[in-house]
Amino acid sequence: MTHRRMMILCAGAFLAAGAVVASAKDWPEWCGQASRNRAAECDQKLPDSVDCGELNDAGEVVLPSTKNVRWVTRIGRRTTGSPVISRGKVFIGTTSADGKDACFLCLDEKTGSLLGSFICPMPSSRDKLESWSVSSSPTIEDDRMYFVSPYQEAMCVDLKVLLGERGAHAKENDPASAKAEKAAIQQLSLKSIVWRYDLCEKLKAYYHHTASSSVLVHGDYVYVCTGNGRSWVPGRIPYNPLSPSLVAFHKMTGQLVARDDEQIGEQVYRGQYTSPSLGMVNGKAQILFATGNGLCQAFEPVDPAVPVAPDRWKTTSLRGPIVYFIDVKEKDTGGLSASEYARSINLLSTLPKPALPLEFRFSLGAPATTPIDAIPTARVPDVPVLKKIWSFDCIPAEYKKLPFYPRQSKGDGRGHPCDIIGTPVFHNNRVYIAIGGDPNHGGRECKGSIVCIDATQTGDVTGKARVWSYEAMNQSISTVAVADGLVFAVDNAYTVHCLDADSGHCYWTHSIRQNATCFGSPLVADGKLYIDRSILSAGRKLEVRDGIKSSQHTEYSSHSVANGVVYAVIGNRLWAIGNKPDQKPQR
DSSP states (O other): OHHHSSSSEETTTTTTTOOOOOOOOOOOSSSSTTTTTEEEESSSOSEEEOOOEEHHHHHHTGGGGOOSEEEEEOSSSOOOOOOOOTTTEEEEEEEETTSSSSSEEEEEEETTTTEEEEOOOOOOOGSSSOOOOOOOOEEETTTTEEEEEETSSEEEEEHHHHHHOOOSSSSSOOOOHHHHHHHHHHHHEEEEEEEEEEEHHOOOOOOSOOOOOOOOEETTTEEOOOOOOOOSTTTSSSOOSSOOSSEEEEEETOEEEEOOOOOGGGGGSOOOOOEEEEEEETTEEEEEEEOSEEEEEEEEOTTTTTTTTTOEEEEEEEEOEEEEEEOTOOOOOOTTTHHHHHHHGGGGSSOOOOOEEEEEESSSOOSOOOOOSSEEEEEEEEEOOOOOOEEESSOOOTTSSSSTTTTTSSSSSTTOOOOOOSSOEEEEEEEEEEBBOOOOGGTSSSOEEEEETTTTOOOOOTTOOOEEEEEESSSOOOEEETHHHHHHHHTTTTTEEEEEEOOHHHHHEEEEEESSOOOOOOEETTEEEEEEEEEESSSSSSBOEEEESSSSSOOOOOOOOETTEEEEEETTTTEEEEEOOOOOOOO
């Protein structure tokens, strides 16, 4: 990976260079704001017609042939994160050109020129885990960047060190060889790390596939989803059901200061990928967190007055129940729930005496399970426990009666949404969230749901805080956008749903892509909805705009908007989309 290879393919000469001050219209974190609402106020007109232009013989974009493209740059082979924009800089997590290194690129917001890059260091203990790009969209606060590396390390990077005091781009006298240049970038990357916390090594929290959660910075603390899940390679990847799922660090020092004690790991079907969000309910903060067992929960923020002893540990035990998976391969469940089926075949008579109550679930090829005749124990950090305000089970009761077949798109288990991957969105004392598990464990035709929750109540609010729910959709791993009294959601089948934010009434649906699975989330700005190459009206009446003309698609990333420009990962390029100064704004 060289700076030259990562440099901009083309940039508009009409854009002037210069220092950029901090802007209130930046997009400095996942969804642009702590509430995670993917709707942005925009006082500049955004285009509803874009043409990505032509390629020359060298495979580079011919900028004059484009329409409403400010600049474009080639990024890594695989990009699963989304761009964030802060104080004149664009940050995007991706891979190196050869796909071997997970890295961040830092680009100039106005020109797209490369200002620097950060290569994520890989701990030696990760040789047994999958290696992806940086899926965690970073949070930028002042001169620090917070994120979770693809190797499950919570990390803080000093951007002054990484980019230089003036944010200067690469030195003119680059190392002669790509190998030497890569070594120089790696050395600078390590030097820029303020703190790092290995969630696998210290907490025994092992992820399923990849670490994709984006962190929440609130006050002096960084809230992180550990990603702890059920092992996808039993016997090789450890499974630790008692490891915490939500932890908090002091943002200046990286000291672990709090954790949850919900023992969610025993309840998950596979993994946890969601990001924490912030709700301000009647002036009081709530840390919102959706979990791999289909719950949405709210916690009180860290109390800075409570002392924390560093590096102190204690032993905890599973409170129960123990989840027992029933392998139903080539078996007829007769439409019974898992517990009903267990009774019908007299399963308990063939099992050891359970040490705790059992919860039965269906599976095809049981994943890592907890022994039922002993109470598991684990070593956990002896830090204050995050106080739970409320919890809500987002999975409808009737869905739970259906078998769940990992990696199986056929059979009576195809309709079961296994968890929550999208991020809870807070708006006007309500939380909006879509359910749906990893598409690899079901399919884009699985049944999903959106629920609207009253965030002002306390305790187990499943039976009383449901404002409305909408189930006429497939699974969704997307985060919704709430704007002008409407909720916009995209399901795994690439169908956009426009709902009333107060009642859940559906105004319209629109399918934007066939035979593909949607991993991205909608963006609403300037009265328009952006998703993949489609641009729709963000109103009660469906209007399909011209959209983005390109031969490629957005696969994993979601679009962002800042200062009158939409940033979109399409193919292996990052596009800065906006009305050019020499063009009249579209009406």
